[in-house]
Amino acid sequence: MLKSKVSSNATDQRNITRLRVLEQIRSTGAISRIDIASALETSPATVTTATSDLLSAGLIQEIEGETPSKSARRGRPRVLLKLHGGCHLIAGVKVARHQISVILVDFEGTEITSYTHPLEEARMAPEAFAKKIYAALEQACTSASRSLTEVSGVCIGIAGLVDAERNFVHWSSSLTVRNVDLSPLLSQVLPCPAFIENDANLVAKAEQLFGLGKGLKNFLVVTIEHGIGLGIVLDGKLYRGERGCGAEFGHVKVQLDGALCQCGQRGCLEAYVGEYALIREATIASRATDPHTLADIHAAAQSGDARSISVLSRAGQMFGMGLSNLINLFDPECIILSGTRGSFEYLHSDAVMTRINNGVVSVDAPLPEINVNHWGDSMWAKGAAAYGIEQVSILKVRELAENAS
Numbered sequence: 001m002l003k004s005k006v007s008s009n010a011t012d013q014r015n016i017t018r019l020r021v022l023e024q025i026r027s028t029g030a031i032s033r034i035d036i037a038s039a040l041e042t043s044p045a046t047v048t049t050a051t052s053d054l055l056s057a058g059l060i061q062e063i064e065g066e067t068p069s070k071s072a073r074r075g076r077p078r079v080l081l082k083l084h085g086g087c088h089l090i091a092g093v094k095v096a097r098h099q100i101s102v103i104l105v106d107f108e109g110t111e112i113t114s115y116t117h118p119l120e121e122a123r124m125a126p127e128a129f130a131k132k133i134y135a136a137l138e139q140a141c142t143s144a145s146r147s148l149t150e151v152s153g154v155c156i157g158i159a160g161l162v163d164a165e166r167n168f169v170h171w172s173s174s175l176t177v178r179n180v181d182l183s184p185l186l187s188q189v190l191p192c193p194a195f196i197e198n199d200a201n202l203v204a205k206a207e208q209l210f211g212l213g214k215g216l217k218n219f220l221v222v223t224i225e226h227g228i229g230l231g232i233v234l235d236g237k238l239y240r241g242e243r244g245c246g247a248e249f250g251h252v253k254v255q256l257d258g259a260l261c262q263c264g265q266r267g268c269l270e271a272y273v274g275e276y277a278l279i280r281e282a283t284i285a286s287r288a289t290d291p292h293t294l295a296d297i298h299a300a301a302q303s304g305d306a307r308s309i310s311v312l313s314r315a316g317q318m319f320g321m322g323l324s325n326l327i328n329l330f331d332p333e334c335i336i337l338s339g340t341r342g343s344f345e346y347l348h349s350d351a352v353m354t355r356i357n358n359g360v361v362s363v364d365a366p367l368p369e370i371n372v373n374h375w376g377d378s379m380w381a382k383g384a385a386a387y388g389i390e391q392v393s394i395l396k397v398r399e400l401a402e403n404a405s
Contacts, residue, residue, distance in 0.1 A: 017042070018400065021047060022083075024040060030063060030081065064077040085110060086106060089104060089112070089150045093381060094380040095156065095159075100136040102115045102116075102117065102137060104144055105385045107392075109386060117136035119132065127185060130182070133194075134148075152193075155195045156195070157199035158175075159227055159229060161198075164201070166181070168183075168196075199229060199384075200231040203383055211373055217233075217234075218331075219336065220326055220336070226275045226276055227270045228249055228250030232330070249326065252268065252325065254267060254269045254272065254322065255272070273315045273347070278297055279292070316347055324360045328361055336371050337373070338374075348370060356370075
């Protein structure tokens with residue numbers, strides 16, 4: 001028993017080392033073994049063993065770099081390691097209210113194709129949800145002359161309360177029921193592993209790898225769509241909470257027994273700032289025409305409609321209050337406002353910034369930067385693909401250990 005436990009611990013440690021090496025190679029692009037050892041503060045021998053395993057699994061490959069010294073007349077080029085892009089095909093999926101966006105990437109994250117699948121219904125039963133995911137993926141693969149059987153893993157981003165470790169959805173605006181284990185449903189229709197994640201977390205992952213969060217250790221991403229989401233990056237890592245419910249900014253209470261939220265509770269920030277909430281409020285306030293979209297409200301406000309201006313102003317004030325609370329809680333380097341809306345200037349206007357300043361604990365230091373990044377669903381899907389690459393990497397490294405035992 002003791003021998004088995006020691007062996008298991010050794011295997012776990014080897015897997016951790018392999019994953020650390022693989023992540024260092026992925027984040028760098030191309031790097032030598034000695035530079036990996038230096039970056040990870042480990043021995044060259046340990047790195048050599050790990051990279052040998054990763055090479056045999058086909059996850060990385062060797063390429064020639066420059067010679068050690070440009071001034072040297074002779075000398076062998078340095079051997080660098082990089083991810084083997086062609087070894088796996090990964091899919092990233094973003095489920096929105098009216099469409100499913102799919103992106104196919106190779107193991108290095110290079111885009112192969114993207115595809116948009118329309119949705120007739122914003123909310124679906126879990127079985128219908130799984131079938132729609134399959135249909136969208138199959139058509140995306142067909143558009144790239146690839147087969148769905150070639151896909152090694154798919155990451156699906158949805159709005160709601162998600163336990164990513166279990167693929168368990170406590171609640172989502174995309175599903176008609178609560179407390180759904182999507183793993184068995186997706187395994188019935190898909191030929192590859194599937195991973196479910198909160199879509200705001202995936203935006204944070206995309207911002208970290210490709211966007212305004214690149215190079216930052218501590219930052220927040222507030223997503224602004226039909227609802228309001230939050231992705232938290234602390235010390236370079238996503239923070240999800242114990243149950244996957246630790247970043248629900250949209251459901252922070254800003255009004256006791258206030259407006260009804262789509263989650264079923266009252267007084268949530270989202271019930272004053274989310275797209276559906278603004279349309280609801282503007283419809284109640286308007287006596288002439290009913291706004292059907294956020295663009296209608298913007299157009300009315302720009303035309304001088306006092307009620308529409310009031311609706312957007314209140315949303316901005318509520319949002320400013322929420323952002324000041326985030327700053328007081330996390331003191332981040334940066335807050336990124338990200339979303340697919342054509343315009344949300346009313347959420348970072350001078351009046352909103354004044355509200356934030358008045359709500360933040362006063363210290364003799366500048367406030368965190370608040371930046372805006374307008375991303376479409378394809379970029380959200382790119383974050384999903386990046387997460388999918390990480391998860392497939394974990395699975396393949398585990399297979400290395402299983403095949404060796």
